[in-house]
Amino acid sequence: MTKKEKILLKASIALAAVFAVAPASNAMHIMEGYLPAGYCVAWGVICLPFLIAGFVSLKNKVRENRRNMTLIAMAGAFIFVISSLKIPSVTGSCSHMTGTGLGAILLGPAAVSILGIIVLLFQAVLLAHGGLTTLGANTFSMAVAGPFVSFGLYHLCRKLKVNRRVSVFLAAFLGDLFTYCVTSIQLALAYPSEAGGVGASALKFLGVFAPTQLPLAVIEGILTVVIVIGLETYAGPELKSIGFLRKKEAK
């Protein structure tokens, strides 16, 4: 082996060791301290209108019926728990669902934005996924952009009379992919490449995270479908109470 090959080998062993030791938090949270201060503030400000809209809708729901308070809190805890549990993955690495697709389909994007920021805060403090300064950027990608795409797609598919299971899969799968694309762009904006600027940098981030994110998005889609099937079978009345199934649809 030449000297260069030896160095390469050592580097790849070190890399592999880190992957074996570190439980890879695959949900694509931008870690604490990764973004420059300006970007942290900017993404936070961009999230504000969505959060305010979410807060107002939350307030109205609670005023309408106080029982909704515990219901929404349970939904938030449900999203947190689902996203903190290890999911069956092919590679054996430890990965998590984002749960955003499921949340958006069940609760609507407005409620998810405010629940999302709370869940992300808890994930940062309790699980060290994401961080306090990157809360704004993570909220935008996971609690605003992803859910909006999921929600929009789901309803578009339903309008087009696509099979419910297919539309759930598409919504969760593409919502997850969109989250991953938005995060890559966020990273690229903060750290443009020297040769090629933001565009090239975005491509690089997309490429680097693709091997973990693409299978994850497929798994997320499949799991969301399995969960929704389970819910339709066992939780008709509950789904009706949160407005997911219309009365005639829930037998």
Add this chain to the structure above:
Amino acid sequence: MILIDKLCYQSKLRYVNATEKFVYAVLSLVFCIVSRSAAAAVLVFLANGILTVGKGKIPLSHYIKLLLVPAAFLLLGTAAMLIDLSRAPMDAFAFRIGEWYLTGSTASLTRVCRLWITALSAVTCLYFLSLNTTMTDILEVLRKMRLPTLLIELMMLIYRFIFLLLETASAIMTAQESRLGNRDYRTKVRSFGAMASALFVQSMRRSDALYDALESRCYDGTIRVLSQERPAKKKEIVGIALFESLLLLITIWSIIE
């Protein structure tokens, strides 16, 4: 069940005034990120290590393991910054692939190193807060910062429910495991879905029962709990003020530079 939550209840710094800890952690975090200077980062990293492991008595092995949690993201994220595909080789390293070069510049190499230091010391700030302060104390601080009561209330309920649901989920998963529910990949996926939907039904029922229980005890939208006052010691305040002004100086200096 959640490691960080369990550890923060055994921390020796748990009963130190929560606002003080919150202010210290957030200020250090902000200075670290605004200044992006290696000096500030190393200082914060050491201070948090000494405080959390030395004073808080959080086991070192746990602390190191927790520091490795974001390592995968950091590695992938910085690899993307470091490696460029270009026709012309750059100064740090270059591997030839046909017409193109897999290459990186010294400038981006130093940038990546700096980012590593800053990000890791920012993570220690987060850990200082979460390993030494219980969630209820953090929520109390947020209440003092005039966050809307509705939000605080929601967060408190969610925090409580997380553990209820985790307990239920782990019971269901144990039951599945003991009945060959993870036999192969197909069954694994099916079991996970079944667990999640059962969990959802359970959580809805629980929330109903909880609301009934609350209402029968005159719930009017706010849950009032007594918070214990633990006044901050003068010595600690002076220490934090000195440390933060040092960081402020470094920050100003690095901005001027």
